[in-house]
Amino acid sequence: MSVITVERxxxxxxxxxxxxxxxxxxxxxxFTINLVSSPGAGKTTLLERTLEKITGQMRISVVxxxxxxxxxxxxxxxxxxxxxxxxxxxxxxxEAQLVKDAVVNLPLADxxxxxxxxxxxxxxxxxxxxxxxxxxxxxxxxxxxxxPLKYPKMFRVADVCVINKTDLxxxxxxxxxxxxxxxxxxxPNLTIFEISAKTGEGMDAWLKWLAGEVERRK
Amino acid sequence: MSVITVERxxxxxxxxxxxxxxxxxxxxxxFTINLVSSPGAGKTTLLERTLEKITGQMRISVVxxxxxxxxxxxxxxxxxxxxxxxxxxxxxxxEAQLVKDAVVNLPLADxxxxxxxxxxxxxxxxxxxxxxxxxxxxxxxxxxxxxPLKYPKMFRVADVCVINKTDLxxxxxxxxxxxxxxxxxxxPNLTIFEISAKTGEGMDAWLKWLAGEVERRK
Numbered sequence: 458m459s460v461i462t463v464e465r466x467x468x469x470x471x472x473x474x475x476x477x478x479x480x481x482x483x484x485x486x487x488f489t490i491n492l493v494s495s496p497g498a499g500k501t502t503l504l505e506r507t508l509e510k511i512t513g514q515m516r517i518s519v520v521x522x523x524x525x526x527x528x529x530x531x532x533x534x535x536x537x538x539x540x541x542x543x544x545x546x547x548x549x550x551x552e553a554q555l556v557k558d559a560v561v562n563l564p565l566a567d568x569x570x571x572x573x574x575x576x577x578x579x580x581x582x583x584x585x586x587x588x589x590x591x592x593x594x595x596x597x598x599x600x601x602x603x604x605p606l607k608y609p610k611m612f613r614v615a616d617v618c619v620i621n622k623t624d625l626x627x628x629x630x631x632x633x634x635x636x637x638x639x640x641x642x643x644x645p646n647l648t649i650f651e652i653s654a655k656t657g658e659g660m661d662a663w664l665k666w667l668a669g670e671v672e673r674r675k
Numbered sequence: 676m677s678v679i680t681v682e683r684x685x686x687x688x689x690x691x692x693x694x695x696x697x698x699x700x701x702x703x704x705x706f707t708i709n710l711v712s713s714p715g716a717g718k719t720t721l722l723e724r725t726l727e728k729i730t731g732q733m734r735i736s737v738v739x740x741x742x743x744x745x746x747x748x749x750x751x752x753x754x755x756x757x758x759x760x761x762x763x764x765x766x767x768x769x770e771a772q773l774v775k776d777a778v779v780n781l782p783l784a785d786x787x788x789x790x791x792x793x794x795x796x797x798x799x800x801x802x803x804x805x806x807x808x809x810x811x812x813x814x815x816x817x818x819x820x821x822x823p824l825k826y827p828k829m830f831r832v833a834d835v836c837v838i839n840k841t842d843l844x845x846x847x848x849x850x851x852x853x854x855x856x857x858x859x860x861x862x863p864n865l866t867i868f869e870i871s872a873k874t875g876e877g878m879d880a881w882l883k884w885l886a887g888e889v890e891r892r893k
Contacts, residue, residue, distance in 0.1 A: 496822055496825065524798060549798035578799075580796050606744055609743050629843070
């Protein structure tokens, strides 16, 4: 029983810090997304393709979360935008305090879009609010169309679902209509995009949506 | 500080139950593997192909772990072997006590190979010994050849690494030699198999290895 109490306190404390982060982001007129997925679903590649297309149109800052290595931050830094790497040293998710400590190193007043790339994990990050406006859950066609049913919490707390790796559809068994239905059964309010971050297919709709959300907050 | 103490106690208690499980499994002359991977890497499909090929040669029982749904247990039950589903109700990994409670429903005395399929998560299950002989970490080519570097703990605690979805190699950027090197840099003792659970490519070496490990324990 005491363990459950401790866990509840950790989440409660996290929610308090997340609320403070949210206030900070709102005051800066930022649009903030928390990008979550399984390992290897393509979060960093989606981010790279997004940066290639819209760095001229808006000012972007990035927080990278990883259990180990700063490989992702180095990939993003190549685009010459502000990026901070959080290495969790084994912890399976980002927490609001880590984000709070990280963003002091970012030029929030000169940022329009803040993207937080979470640790690759389709379970634990669902429980930790970071202060973002929206959670964007990415899953790839190669993971199977049943994933929303098997990891429902992440799809329930997300606002947007991006189905990635559509370029591989000819080579795998993946029913994209069924995937959409499964996701919407868990969360009828999900906005869904189908993309290939590799070939660029479907990226326009995603970029247009991002630009609209940024504009709304100015 | 008190939180860290509680976490240490949880892991310590888990290790004690895992040790008891290991004794039970050893007394029954079982070979037990704990199958871990990201969501959608192909754990259940590997299990299905394995069952198709070797149910005649040895007696297999299965424990299925999922955060939600009993879809996997139903897929495995179709092979007419003993299977128990653990639904963790949101928890991101199996623990030794859950396995202890599950296996009382399995005919351990009449089992040669016990396969525990963990929750899809490349981070948290690395910290929880279940009493298995070996952890088998599966990762798929579509996740990228950098995964051992980015999620090193799982590759460090594993004995065997199965690289799945080799049938998709012509369509993706994945350097299988680099993947092997990355895995062996983290853990030089890893036994590595390259397979396609879909086409059956490479399955023979995996099945032969399994049969050898089962034989050794009889």
